[in-house]
Amino acid sequence: xxxxxxxxxxxxxxxxxxxxxxxxxxxxxxxxxxxxxxxxxxxxxxxxxxxxxxxxxxxxxxxxxxxxxxxxxxxxxxxxxxxxxxxxxxxxxxxxxxxxxxxxxxxxxxxxxxxxxxxxxxxxxxxxxxxxxxxxxxxxxxxxxxxxxxxxxxxxxxxxxxxxxxxxxxxxxxxxxxxxxxxxxxxxxxxxxxxxxxxxxxxxxxxxxxxxxxxxxxxxxxxxxxxxxxxxxxxxxxxxxxxxxxxxxxxxxxxxxxxxxxxxxxxxxxxxxxxxxxxxxxxxxxxxxxxxxxxxxxxxxxxxxxxxxxxxxxxxxxxxxxxxxxxxxxxxxxxxxxxxxxxxxxxxxxxxxxxxxxxxxxxxxxxxxxxxxxxxxxxxxxxxxxxxxxxxxxxxxxxxxxxxxxxxxxxxxxxxxxxxxxxxxxxxxxxxxxxxxxxxxxxxxxxxxxxxxxxxx
Amino acid sequence: xxxxxxxxxxxxxxxxxxxxxxxxxxxxxxxxxxxxxxxxxxxxxxxxxxxxxxxxxxxxxxxxxxxxxxxxxxxxxxxxxxxxxxxxxxxxxxxxxxxxxxxxxxxxxxxxxxxxxxxxxxxxxxxxxxxxxxxxxxxxxxxxxxxxxxxxxxxxxxxxxxxxxxxxxxxxxxxxxxxxxxxxxxxxxxxxxxxxxxxxxxxxxxxxxxxxxxxxxxxxxxxxxxxxxxxxxxxxxxxxxxxxxxxxxxxxxxxxxxxxxxxxxxxxxxxxxxxxxxxxxxxxxxxxxxxxxxxxxxxxxxxxxxxxxxxxxxxxxxxxxxxxxxxxxxxxxxxxxxxxxxxxxxxxxxxxxxxxxxxxxxxxxxxxxxxxxxxxxxxxxxxxxxxxxxxxxxxxxxxxxxxxxxxxxxxxxxxxxxxxxxxxxxxxxxxxxxxxxxxxxxxxxxxxxxxxxxxxx
Numbered sequence: 001x002x003x004x005x006x007x008x009x010x011x012x013x014x015x016x017x018x019x020x021x022x023x024x025x026x027x028x029x030x031x032x033x034x035x036x037x038x039x040x041x042x043x044x045x046x047x048x049x050x051x052x053x054x055x056x057x058x059x060x061x062x063x064x065x066x067x068x069x070x071x072x073x074x075x076x077x078x079x080x081x082x083x084x085x086x087x088x089x090x091x092x093x094x095x096x097x098x099x100x101x102x103x104x105x106x107x108x109x110x111x112x113x114x115x116x117x118x119x120x121x122x123x124x125x126x127x128x129x130x131x132x133x134x135x136x137x138x139x140x141x142x143x144x145x146x147x148x149x150x151x152x153x154x155x156x157x158x159x160x161x162x163x164x165x166x167x168x169x170x171x172x173x174x175x176x177x178x179x180x181x182x183x184x185x186x187x188x189x190x191x192x193x194x195x196x197x198x199x200x201x202x203x204x205x206x207x208x209x210x211x212x213x214x215x216x217x218x219x220x221x222x223x224x225x226x227x228x229x230x231x232x233x234x235x236x237x238x239x240x241x242x243x244x245x246x247x248x249x250x251x252x253x254x255x256x257x258x259x260x261x262x263x264x265x266x267x268x269x270x271x272x273x274x275x276x277x278x279x280x281x282x283x284x285x286x287x288x289x290x291x292x293x294x295x296x297x298x299x300x301x302x303x304x305x306x307x308x309x310x311x312x313x314x315x316x317x318x319x320x321x322x323x324x325x326x327x328x329x330x331x332x333x334x335x336x337x338x339x340x341x342x343x344x345x346x347x348x349x350x351x352x353x354x355x356x357x358x359x360x361x362x363x364x365x366x367x368x369x370x371x372x373x374x375x376x377x378x379x380x381x382x383x384x385x386x387x388x389x390x391x392x393x394x395x396x397x398x399x400x401x402x403x404x405x406x407x408x409x410x411x412x413x414x415x416x417x418x419x420x421x422x423x424x425x426x427x428x429x430x431x432x433x434x435x436x437x438x439x440x441x442x443x444x445x446x447x448x449x450x451x452x453x454x455x456x457x
Numbered sequence: 458x459x460x461x462x463x464x465x466x467x468x469x470x471x472x473x474x475x476x477x478x479x480x481x482x483x484x485x486x487x488x489x490x491x492x493x494x495x496x497x498x499x500x501x502x503x504x505x506x507x508x509x510x511x512x513x514x515x516x517x518x519x520x521x522x523x524x525x526x527x528x529x530x531x532x533x534x535x536x537x538x539x540x541x542x543x544x545x546x547x548x549x550x551x552x553x554x555x556x557x558x559x560x561x562x563x564x565x566x567x568x569x570x571x572x573x574x575x576x577x578x579x580x581x582x583x584x585x586x587x588x589x590x591x592x593x594x595x596x597x598x599x600x601x602x603x604x605x606x607x608x609x610x611x612x613x614x615x616x617x618x619x620x621x622x623x624x625x626x627x628x629x630x631x632x633x634x635x636x637x638x639x640x641x642x643x644x645x646x647x648x649x650x651x652x653x654x655x656x657x658x659x660x661x662x663x664x665x666x667x668x669x670x671x672x673x674x675x676x677x678x679x680x681x682x683x684x685x686x687x688x689x690x691x692x693x694x695x696x697x698x699x700x701x702x703x704x705x706x707x708x709x710x711x712x713x714x715x716x717x718x719x720x721x722x723x724x725x726x727x728x729x730x731x732x733x734x735x736x737x738x739x740x741x742x743x744x745x746x747x748x749x750x751x752x753x754x755x756x757x758x759x760x761x762x763x764x765x766x767x768x769x770x771x772x773x774x775x776x777x778x779x780x781x782x783x784x785x786x787x788x789x790x791x792x793x794x795x796x797x798x799x800x801x802x803x804x805x806x807x808x809x810x811x812x813x814x815x816x817x818x819x820x821x822x823x824x825x826x827x828x829x830x831x832x833x834x835x836x837x838x839x840x841x842x843x844x845x846x847x848x849x850x851x852x853x854x855x856x857x858x859x860x861x862x863x864x865x866x867x868x869x870x871x872x873x874x875x876x877x878x879x880x881x882x883x884x885x886x887x888x889x890x891x892x893x894x895x896x897x898x899x900x901x902x903x904x905x906x907x908x909x910x911x912x913x914x
Contacts, residue, residue, distance in 0.1 A: 013845055033619040161893070162490040199893055359816070359872050361843060385621055386818060386872075388845050415816050415843075417873060417893045436618070436656055436874045 024454075025381055028447045031306055032385060035443035040305055041298040042435040044072055045357070046293050054285030056117075057325040058090030058256040065281050069261040069297065069322040076301045077308030078263030078320070086335045088325040090256040091118050093285065094249030098126065099193070099224060101232055104241040111228035112203050113193070114208040114286055115220070115248040116177060117328050122191065122220045126247030127152070129190050137175075137183055149188030152244050154236075155180050156195045156229050159420065166199055166416040167355070167394075170388050170423075173197045174208070181221035182213035190222040191246050195229035197420060203227050204425040207286050209328045222246055242451045260332045264319040265307055267453065273316040275452055276336075277303055277351040277445060280326035289430030291419065295357030295438055296396075297322045299412075302442035303449055314453035316348065323398040326354070330397060337401035349457050351410040351445060352396025356422075357438035358414040362389025363448060367408030371457055375410075378451050387444050389413060398441050408457055412445055474617050481912035482838055485904045488763055489842060492900035497762055498755040498894040501529055502814070505751050506576040506887045507800025511742030513574075514782040515547030515713035522738050523716045526754065526779040530720030533758045534765030535777070537723075540716040542617035543792045545782040547760075548575050550742065551706030552593050555583065556650070556681060557622055561698040568685035569660050570650070571743055572677070572705040572787050573634060573667040579648065579677045583704030584609070586647050594632075604698050606645030609701050611688040612637050613652045613690050613759055616683075616877065623656055623873040624851075629881075630654045631665070638678035639670035648703050649678040652686035654877060660684050661882040664743050666785045679703055717789045722764055724882070724910065730773040732909055733793075734760055734808040734902060737855050744885030748876065752814030752895055753853075754779045756869075759899035760906055771910035773805065780855040783811070787854060808867040808902060809853025813879075814895035815871040820905060824865030828914055832867075844901050846870060865914055869902055 035041075052068060055061035065084065073081045084259040099113030115121075132147060133154045134140045140153065155176040163169040177194050184192040196206040205223045212218045224232065235242050261281065267273060279296020283289020307314060325333035340347060351363075362382075365372045376390045395409035403409060414437075422428040492498075508526060512518035523540065530538045556570030572578075589604060590611045591597045597610065612633040620626040633651050641649040653663040662680045669675045682687065692699050718738065726729060736753020740746020757777040764771060781789035797804060808820075819839075822829045833847045852866035860866060871894075879885040 032621070036618040161493040164489070164897075166893075359874055386846070389843075417816055417897070418891050421891075434875050434878075436623075440621075441872070 007187065010318065024451065027312070027450055028381055030310055031063045031446050031450065034079060034306055034310055035302065035439045036436065038309065039302060039439040039442060040171040041302040041383065041438050044298040044301065045290060045294050045433060045438065046133045046430050048298070049288035049290045053288045055281065055283050055289060056285045057088035057258060057282045057328060058253070059285065061326070062258060062282055066259045066261055069281055072301055073261060073263030073320065076263065078304050079266050081263040083259040083261055084335055084339055086258050086260055086324050086332050087255050088258045088331050089329050090253040091328060092251060092253060094121065095249065097222060097248040098245065100245040101235060102128065102243040102245060102395055103235060103239050111231065112225040113222050113246065114205040114207045115250040116194070117207050117284065118210055119181065119221045119250055120218050121249045121251055122247050123173055127191050128243055129219065131232065131236060131242055131244045133233060138201050140183060140187065145187045148184065151189055152246065153184035153189045153192045154232060155192065156233050159197055159199055161199065166420050169422055170197050175221065178210055179213070179221050181210055182216045185216045189219060191219050191245065193244065193384050194221065194223050196223050197449045198226050198227050199420045201226045201398065203231065204427050204434045206424040207284050208424045219445065220248060222244060222248060223326055233298050258322050258324045260336055261322040262319060263304055264317055265299065265304055265314060267316040268313045269315040271345055273456070274319055274433050275316055275349045276319045276321055276344055276347055277449060278321035278323050278398055279353050280323050281322040282327050284327055284424045287422065287426050287431065290428050290430050290433050291356035291422055292424065292428055293326065293354045294432065296353035299353045299357065299438065299442040303446040305447045310346050311327030312450065316424035316453040316456070318449055318453060326398050332403050333398035337405065340402070341405065347402060349405040349408050349410060349452050350399035350402045351412070351449065352399045353412040353441060353445060354396045355412065355414050355416065356419040357441055358418060358432050359437045360387050360412055360414050360441045360444040362413045364392050364411035364413050365390060366393050366395045371408050374457060382444065382447065385440065385444060410440055410448065414441060481908065484769070484907055485838055485851050487767055488903050488907065489900040491763055491767055492759065492896045493893060495766065496759060496896040496899060498759040498895050498899050501755040501758065502751050502895065503887050505755070506745035506747045510745045512738065512746060513741050513742045514545035514715060514739045514785060515710070516742065519715060519739055519781070523718055526738055528720040529758055530718060530761065530777065532721065533762035535720030535722060535761050538720040540718055541792055543715050543717055543781050543789050543798055544712050545715045545788050547710040548785060548787050549708060549710060551578065551708065554679060554705040555702065556679065557702040558692060559585065559700040559702060559858045560692060560696050568688065569662045569682040570679050570703065571662040571664050572679050572707040573651070574664050574741065575667055576638065576678045576707055577675050578706045578708055579704050583702050584648050585700055586678065587700045588689065588693060588699055588701045590690060592861050597640060598645065600644070602644045605641065608646055609703065610641035610646045610649045611689060612649065613686050616654055616656055618656065626656070627654050627877055634665050634680065635667055636670065638667055638676050639673045640674045642673045647677060648676050650701065650703065651678065651680050653680050653683050655683050656682045656877045658687065658834060661884050663881040664741050665881045666705060677703060677705060678704060696740065715781045717781050717793055718779040719776060720758065720761055721774055722761055722771060724773040725770045726772040728774050729803055730805045730913070731776055732773055732803055732906055733776045733778055733804055733808045733856065734906060735778035735780050735855055736810050737789065738779040739782050739784050741784055741881045743881060744879065744883050745887065747885050747887050747890050748813035749881065749885055750783065752890065753810035756810050756814065756895065756899040756902055760903040763903045766795055769907065773910040773913070775906055775910060783855050790858050791856035794862065797859070798862065802860065804859060804864040806865050806867060807856035807859045807908065808869070808910050809856045810869040810898060810902060811853045812869065812871050813876040814890050814898055815875060815897045816894045817844050817869055817871050817901040819844055819870045821849050821851030821868035821870050822847060823852045828865045831914060839901065839904065842897065842901060867905065869898055871898060
């Protein structure tokens with residue numbers, strides 16, 4: 001008798017499981033189909049990037065983007081939309097930078113250059129100094145003060161093409177952008193220029209945040225394009241006395257008030273359990289912030305729109321956030337976590353899209369092993385959408401402050417082959433975003449959030 | 458004792474297996490790294506598309522491309538290179554086509570239009586007739602002769618965005634291009650125009666092969682861009698008497714002699730066992746044939762180059778083929794099979810890349826179940842390269858004639874989201890090909906061929 005009851009229970013469980021799987025796959029099919037046919041993320045991104053454009057923290061464009069995001073969240077159907085005040089650094093690029101290679105025979109060549117974000121400017125008339133090329137910090141150290149003093153250090157560290165995931169090549173090279181200026185200053189350099197971290201050779205210099213070591217002199221630093229780096233390196237081989245002229249008028253102004261934009265759909269059964277999904281609204285102003293990270297913002301708002309358009313009422317609360325100031329401070333993400341803590345909010349999951357609006361391939365999972373297993377049991381539901389990789393970690397810098405609250409964090413992982421051609425460069429524009437790829441990412445995010453909102457995590 | 462021997466044998470087998478797996482993964486890492494750092498496929502494709510351009514069968518450009526491919530195969534290090542004579546149809550587009558929407562109030566609008574490949578031309582002064590819009594053949598049939606006679610049939614069949622694999626949406630829509638003209642002629646139409654099969658709305662008309670039913674009148678047919686189709690459809694809703702003017706001077710000339718280009722590396726242990734890998738050299742002349750299928754050609758030649766550059770001596774023979782005439786006849790593929798049969802060649806596998814030079818995601822397998830299992834046991838070796846899908850079928854039209862010899866056939870499967878934005882259109886240019894994506898495809902092909910050449914299939 002007991003055996004029979006057990007069998008019946010098992011059959012019931014199996015039935016429930018199959019039924020859930022089936023209703024979940026139907027729900028996901030609806031989400032993907034709605035996104036691909038009526039999705040708004042692409043047209044929103046078109047507006048954001050062409051009508052507002054690049055939007056660095058503190059800029060008038062960033063302020064416009066806050067208003068824009070508020071409006072779009074309402075349009076998407078959020079139950080409520082509000083702003084979170086965030087104070088942000090206000091760095092400005094000033095006039096267009098100038099970089100000139102000056103050979104010892106007097107021949108000059110203009111090359112594409114841009115100040116690294118947060119760098120100090122040069123004196124008004126620029127800096128001219130002999131160039132010393134290094135490929136890494138070890139070479140710099142070996143040269144020492146004697147050979148570096150009074151010169152411009154040229155970090156010509158190549159992007160390692162052998163990594164399949166281009167983020168790994170970026171991660172390995174980015175330290176020359178981040179701390180190259182201070183390391184050069186340690187040995188008496190007057191400025192530093194860094195080879196752009198890009199997977200392709202072209203004429204776009206890529207900016208990005210750097211930081212100073214406060215115990216060392218603050219020298220100006222800039223990025224030069226990969227083509228310019230190749231040119232400068234070949235000229236230096238023939239003429240070691242080659243000089244470089246760098247002029248940039250960037251400067252740091254007073255901190256400015258800005259905002260995170262938050263929109264949510266209240267959960268129908270467990271409204272106190274929050275799933276947050278976001279991207280960052282600020283972007284470098286060298287480009288239009290299309291992939292980085294307008295994509296993540298419009299995908300997150302599209303998640304709200306999909307639930308509303310399909311009449312899906314999530315059991316748990318879903319909150320989309322357009323974070324401010326990811327690029328040069330991270331103050332939006334920190335503020336969000338502080339407020340969550342102060343308001344005793346219970347976040348059951350955080351998700352971010354900040355790797356570009358490319359074809360999704362999986363989700364990075366940063367959570368306990370048992371929660372990873374819980375997410376991985378949903379993986380088969382994603383296979384029809386070519387989303388197959390749930391094995392790696394990696395979430396997102398705006399949601400990362402929530403780690404200290406123990407919130408399970410998730411990052412949308414996408415095909416990374418094209419990202420570092422446009423990242424922080426003038427080529428980060430809507431023309432380099434594909435509508436279907438962007439919307440597949442949004443549908444994948446909405447699908448995983450649908451599952452978490454239904455079953456918890 | 459027997460047990461011990463068995464255990465030792467098993468241990469030995471296990472050791473051999475692990476050793477093979479390990480040496481294979483090392484070989485594959487070398488292949489991918491060499492491709493991503495020194496790969497030539499992208500620069501070859503740059504030359505093919507910018508110096509020669511579009512190259513339809515029978516054109517002077519196709520003849521130049523044959524010479525080019527011969528030269529590149531030698532440069533890649535093929536042991537021997539030869540041509541296979543192929544007679545091909547010679548269809549020419551003539552002067553630029555003209556398409557004008559003429560409303561009954563006399564307002565005229567030029568719209569982007571191009572003749573479908575193999576279509577007849579219009580009379581010299583064009584055709585002007587009232588337009589009748591249908592979405593499918595059932596609607597056409599329901600209208601019947603009475604409503605269709607003397608008119609231009611406008612097939613406005615939308616590309617179904619809900620398919621995740623865009624080839625499925627294409628496959629479902631392409632019949633209106635292929636046989637739309639004859640079906641319209643069946644009911645007395647004087648011409649047909651077809652909505653471009655594209656996943657995005659823009660101003661590029663996409664050409665492609667059509668065919669006539671010999672028992673019906675041959676009427677001219679053309680493609681109009683998706684934007685033009687949307688415009689025409691909205692105008693027709695308000696003004697059903699709207700006419701269309703179509704003028705095209707395309708025509709069929711006499712068949713022409715052309716060639717497949719073949720290059721091979723002889724196998725060191727079983728030279729009589731051949732693995733053929735190819736793409737097609739001909740392309741529509743509306744664009745430059747970058748993704749379709751210059752990509753497949755340069756990837757196939759890159760396979761040879763990778764073996765040579767890495768000093769890998771394949772046990773079995775590897776043969777790269779640049780097939781002629783895939784787009785409008787398929788005579789190159791047929792000829793290759795005929796010669797293989799006539800020469801008593803033993804092909805152990807055929808592989809094709811003809812889905813665009815995008816990020817690879819797997820291989821389509823068209824072979825017996827036991828051979829599929831043999832290939833699938835290698836799948837884990839590909840996971841570090843994000844190549845994970847070995848579950849589907851689909852090979853390639855140039856290698857498909859080899860099916861009748863029972864040759865196991867393989868197609869490179871790639872991310873399909875962008876393909877039907879450029880397919881057969883003016884946008885199929887090198888600027889829309891990403892170097893790393895193209896080379897990852899070539900490395901994936903070379904890796905699977907390395908495994909087959911080592912272990913057989």
